[in-house]
Amino acid sequence: MSPSTPMLGPVGSYVKHHFRHFNAAALVDAAEGYRVYLEQGGKMMVTLAGAMSTAELGLSFAEMIRQDKVHLIVCTGANLEEDIFNLVAHDFYERVPHYRDLTPQDEADLLGRHMNRVTDTCIPEMEAMRRMEKAMLDVWTRADQAGERYFPHEFFQQVLKSGVLKPSYQVDPKHSWMLAALEKNVPIVVPGWEDSTLGNMYAAAVIRGEVKNVHTVRTGIEYMTWLAKHYQEVTKTSTLGMFQIGGGIAGDFPICVVPMLHQDLELTEVPLWGYFCQISDSTTSYGSYSGAVPNEKITWGKLGVDTPKFIVESDATIVAPLIFAYLLGW
Template sequence: MSKKGAISQFIEKYYLHFNSATVVDAAKEYENQLAQGKKMLVSLAGAMSTAELGKIFAEIIRQDKVQIISCTGANLEEDIMNLVAHSHYKRVPNYRDLTPKEEWDLLEKGLNRVTDTCIPEEEAFRRLQEHIYKIWKDAEEKGERYFPHEFMYKLLLSGVLDQYHEIDPKNSWMIAAAEANLPMVVPGWEDSTMGNIFASYVLKGELKASTMKSGIEYMTFLADWYTANSKEGIGFFQIGGGIAGDFPICVVPMLYQDMERTDTPFWSYFCQISDSTTSYGSYSGAVPNEKITWGKLDIDTPKYIIESDATIVAPLIFAYLLNM
């Protein structure tokens, strides 16, 4: 194993208790899982792409420290939006103090706010729309069907966006994923901006809904992938909560209970970074032990909950994995 760098040494020295200690424990066990030949699923919720997680996550992909990704439609597209429109983004550090009128003014300027960052509609959404529509339409005319992420891979690998690059392409995790043809599931893609745009073309009669592969097809793909890759074990590293995590983790009880494949192994590792408080009925706020009762985790599965901001914690864990 390579010698750990300054960041890793810092957290090992000073992150000794409570959430900070869990950061180190979870990072070490993630590394241990890979060393044992296990694979890792990383799920991305929230707005991690707009938070520019790609600056470090792209290298995690390139170094084969993640073997499959589950992400929201927003994270799928927002990494590419940042790639082509970064200079047009507007940061709003005082976002907590904005009045409804100030929020409306941002809308009228075509700036859609994500916490302290505004995504420019014209330079981001519409620029992608022009090119992705052609790829959707071309596939339909050929009688071909693809998953949402596969269309995005085609868009990135076609080179049509190269002229618009406003950040170093090595900082785009979607480019890294496309180049590796990394397996991915994107549950609930329809509620993303590109999903809404695709639906608008269906409503206008310009595209068929069937051209886009569905969430059920994502689940059946994941079931086959999990079955083929789980001999040594597959870990689950969850950033945030919601559907990006809930969708893929359910593949295990589905295979075990509904398909009656009783030899299906449980997830071999579980870590969630979340600021959700433990609460009644909340998936994001459920402690890992509850997942045992749903047939997702085993009694002895290493389990970690880091109650913190994922934009702070995830880069630290990835830095540890990269020996930084």
């Protein structure tokens, strides 16, 4: 079946007309490849690294989820929590456009005001992190006392479902990708969740004795075993593609499920990833996984010779919203 003509809105039309060469052309190729892949029945996993939630990617990503253009999300613990931080404390955030000029004393002054800086954006500790800590501590201790165990994202979803944070919402809920994923029942995987603000708070709760069983929050290995089963189930009827935003564990962890199934479990009938795109400002270099060209993944049994492969070497906070706008007809 030949692909249909894309239905483009003003942003997509502009991109299609003006982005003709180099990284600009790669952006259009990746977007069109994503569109055609879904049209032909493929399912898509999106991975979030960096600080995409603090960059408010939810403005477009949430709509991608609601329009069934995302079928699995893998993200860092930071992206998981920072979508909710933004949801409940947006009005208390501070932007520092001159962040390149800050002195060490300027940074210390921000610390003194409990403002945690992410590039040009300061997250307010008391209004965001501590508010979330209280809500999470309630669900952690409740599960712990009941002898129940859940994945990190499931605890977040329990808090969202409870409605306890609703009075604190400071942005339109439709701009929260976490709420969109909950609404659409899109599964989430969070490798390395321990490396996050809430992960640190959980460790502190264990040390204080408020959580008795450290395993109340399920682990990364359990995420991988869940992902292996999910991948096999999804690929019975379609292939699964991978749209990787940034580098790091959010992308490295899930892509390895295929060679694990093939090489360690000898389930060689499981298909390879059906589409691959990475947006990264990591330049091609020796020994850098984020900087490795997609073809290197062929040698690791992750991608095939004929897998559609794209890499856009640019800032994901610029590229991802443009690709999403293209796909959403904006």
